Structures are given as C-alpha cells and as structure tokens.
Amino acid sequence: MTSVSPHKKAKALKPTSRRPAKELCSECGLCDTYYIHYVKEACAFINQQIGELEAQTHTRSRNLDNPDELYFGVHQDMMAARKQQPIEGAQWTGIVSSLAIEMLNRGLVEGVVCVQNTKEDRFQPMPIIARTPEEILAARVNKPTLSPNLSVLEQIEQSGMKRLLVIGVGCQIQALRAVEKQLGLEKLYVLGTPCVDNVTRAGLQKFLETTSRSPETVVHYEFMQDFRVHFKHEDGSTEMVPFFGLKTNKLKDVFAPSCMSCFDYVNSLADLVVGYMGAPFGWQWIVVRNDTGKEMLDLVKDQLDTQPVMSQGNRKEAVQQSIPAYDKAVTLPMWAAKLMGVVIEKIGPKGLEYARFSIDSHFTRNYLYVKRNHPEKLEAHVPEYAKRIVEQYKLPD
Numbered sequence: 001m002t003s004v005s006p007h008k009k010a011k012a013l014k015p016t017s018r019r020p021a022k023e024l025c026s027e028c029g030l031c032d033t034y035y036i037h038y039v040k041e042a043c044a045f046i047n048q049q050i051g052e053l054e055a056q057t058h059t060r061s062r063n064l065d066n067p068d069e070l071y072f073g074v075h076q077d078m079m080a081a082r083k084q085q086p087i088e089g090a091q092w093t094g095i096v097s098s099l100a101i102e103m104l105n106r107g108l109v110e111g112v113v114c115v116q117n118t119k120e121d122r123f124q125p126m127p128i129i130a131r132t133p134e135e136i137l138a139a140r141v142n143k144p145t146l147s148p149n150l151s152v153l154e155q156i157e158q159s160g161m162k163r164l165l166v167i168g169v170g171c172q173i174q175a176l177r178a179v180e181k182q183l184g185l186e187k188l189y190v191l192g193t194p195c196v197d198n199v200t201r202a203g204l205q206k207f208l209e210t211t212s213r214s215p216e217t218v219v220h221y222e223f224m225q226d227f228r229v230h231f232k233h234e235d236g237s238t239e240m241v242p243f244f245g246l247k248t249n250k251l252k253d254v255f256a257p258s259c260m261s262c263f264d265y266v267n268s269l270a271d272l273v274v275g276y277m278g279a280p281f282g283w284q285w286i287v288v289r290n291d292t293g294k295e296m297l298d299l300v301k302d303q304l305d306t307q308p309v310m311s312q313g314n315r316k317e318a319v320q321q322s323i324p325a326y327d328k329a330v331t332l333p334m335w336a337a338k339l340m341g342v343v344i345e346k347i348g349p350k351g352l353e354y355a356r357f358s359i360d361s362h363f364t365r366n367y368l369y370v371k372r373n374h375p376e377k378l379e380a381h382v383p384e385y386a387k388r389i390v391e392q393y394k395l396p397d
C-alpha cells in the first residue's frame, strides 16, 4: 500500500482556492485533493508530457511517421460501432455506460469514476465513484462543461479500493496517469472520450442562449459529423444549426482557455477511447490503444454492431479556409450557412478524414491562441505531433 503521509501534508498546506495553472486550469479536480502536491508535474497545462506518459501507459510513444498514429495516437485497432440496443438517454448509443456496467458486474472493478449531474441542474457536473449499475446509468450523457472528475481521488485511497475504472476526458486522464502510481491501486482501467471546446457552466448558458431556439429545454447536444449542431429537446424534437451559421463573433470567448490550449483531443492516454468523430454519421468511433483496452472492449463486443473505419474526401482546403474565417469571426447569414452545410455534407470529409478535419481545425486555432496569449509556453506546451499537424497550414500572425 502506498504511503499517504506526503499527501496529508500537502492537504494541510492547501489554500482552498489554489489553481497553479491559473487561467489555463481545466478544473480537472486534482487540485481539490491532497494530490495537489503533484500538480506541477501532473497538470496538463503546466507540464505537457504526453510522449512520456504514452510510453508509461502503452509501452511506447506514438510513431510520428505513421500517419494514423500522428493523428489518433498509439493504437492497436480502430472501428465504428453502435449498440444493438441503445441505452435511452445516453449521449450516443451508450457504449461507455454499458462497458462500465459490464466491468462492475463481472467484478473486474470495485468502483467507476464517472460524472452525474446535480438535482437542480442537468448540466452541472457532479463526479462520483459509482458502485452500482444504477449509479453508472445515472451518469450517462455528456455534461458539456468542465468537470472536476479527479476531485473524488481521495475517496479511493480512503475506501481501500484496489481495482478501479475511470471515465474521463484528456486533461483529466493526463493528470490521472501522472499520479497513477500514488493511488495504491492494483489495477486501473481508463475509458476515455475525445473532448474539445468545453466550457464553464456560465459559458454553456451563453452558448445555448446564442445558438438554440429554446435553450431551457435542451437536454443534449453534439457537434455532428454532418457539420451541424444537433440539439435534442425535452419533447424529443431535434433542432439542427449549421456550424457555419454559429454566431462566431459572440461565441469567440465562450470556450474555456484550457480548451483553447489543448492538444489532446483524442485522449491519448486512455486504454480505450469511445467517441464518434472518426465514424460514419450515426456510428460511434472506438480506438483500442493497448491490451487493457482490448480486454475492456471484448466484454461488450457481443452487444455491438461493428464495421471497419473508412475515410473519404480531402479536408485540407476546408481547414485552410476556416483559419482566417474563424480568426476574423466571420458569421454567414443563415441561408448561406445552410447551403454551405448541404454542399459540404455531400462532398466534404467523412469518417477518419472528418476526424482529421476537426483535429486540424482545432489544433491550428489552439496553436494561434497559445502563440498569442502564452508565447512563453508555446515550445514546450505544444506536443511534437501537434506541431507537425499545424505545419501543414499557413497561419496568420
């Protein structure tokens, strides 16, 4: 068992409002625990160390000369999948929740770190360690806000738990991997989701009010592969807003500074990643990074329809054109945005090429953000793979 004394000491020293990453803090929750002691090494925004942590987790860092690894990180396998019987109310078909339930039911883990919402607010995150399938199910669907998932880490040590599954996004998982050895666990499983453009709760409100016709009834939304935001409302209806019609001038500052400086869209350090952006419309995208991830996926394979990943189209021109358009906060009139959405859906990138489109657009934007706002961090903070991706494009100063 790991000694806890250094953590206790750190807690005693901890002022409650301490956030060493300052404005770049993604509120992952680490600093709410006595593991704040490790924050200078562990925080994704203070100490970028994805390559080293990839080697620690997957036995090697990604091969930058392999085009798929450059973009999607270390992996053994990728596929498109969907549950034969989707879970109602899940973000997609509920592969994440199903996997967590299966691992708990089979006794592979004693608890699952996941995030429910508070009683008062469907989008206010409330991280928990779930110990029953019901508690896991109650955490289904995205809370599209910064969520302090690691704030429950102290409870793990206190509970004496030895086998744990953590569900989380890239910044949470990077900090988790950095303190993994201090948790005293026999086995840690990590189920990641890709993540981009997250917001504070106040930022989410602004996004909903600026973009949806009925912000108060939105239960779920996603930036879909058909280049539209799909809002699902309480009455079951779906509202679709083309990406190109978003009020960029009003939304420019809505995303958290941490997300504007993030280069781990694909959750490089998880054992298994479940997203959607590398899959055809309507399907989820699975990336198996290592043997632990394969072991996890095998548990639910008989509940899934799967198909090989595909890739179609060429993203490059669309990405290059979007760089100055975003920079100048260009917003198209809705008729033009709809038309552009229809055209790009027909001829635009699909499958893995859509994922590359999204990664390129976000990495170029984020590179410019860090360069302009934190120039002293640029060299060390941007991982080598992201520099190579950004180098493909011509950027404004």
Ligand SMILES: Cc1cc2nc3c(=O)[nH]c(=O)nc-3n(C[C@H](O)[C@H](O)[C@H](O)COP(=O)(O)OP(=O)(O)OC[C@H]3O[C@@H](n4cnc5c(N)ncnc54)[C@H](O)[C@@H]3O)c2cc1C
Pocket (backbone or CB within 6 Å): 087, 089, 090, 091, 092, 093, 094, 095, 096, 097, 098, 113, 114, 115, 116, 125, 139, 140, 141, 142, 143, 144, 145, 146, 147, 149, 167, 168, 169, 193, 194, 195, 196, 198, 222, 274, 275, 276, 277, 278, 284, 285
């Ligand atoms: C903020 C956010 C942004 C995302 N952006 C993308 C994207 O750009 N491209 C892409 O391919 N996929 C993205 N995803 C993943 C995708 O939206 C789905 O979450 C994923 O495909 C799993 O769907 P599901 O139906 O299997 O999940 P469900 O069974 O509904 O389970 C969802 C799980 O997500 C966890 N969760 C919810 N909110 C958070 C949060 N804020 N932080 C950490 N964990 C959370 C819950 O604990 C729950 O276990 C994002 C996810 C999140 C949380």
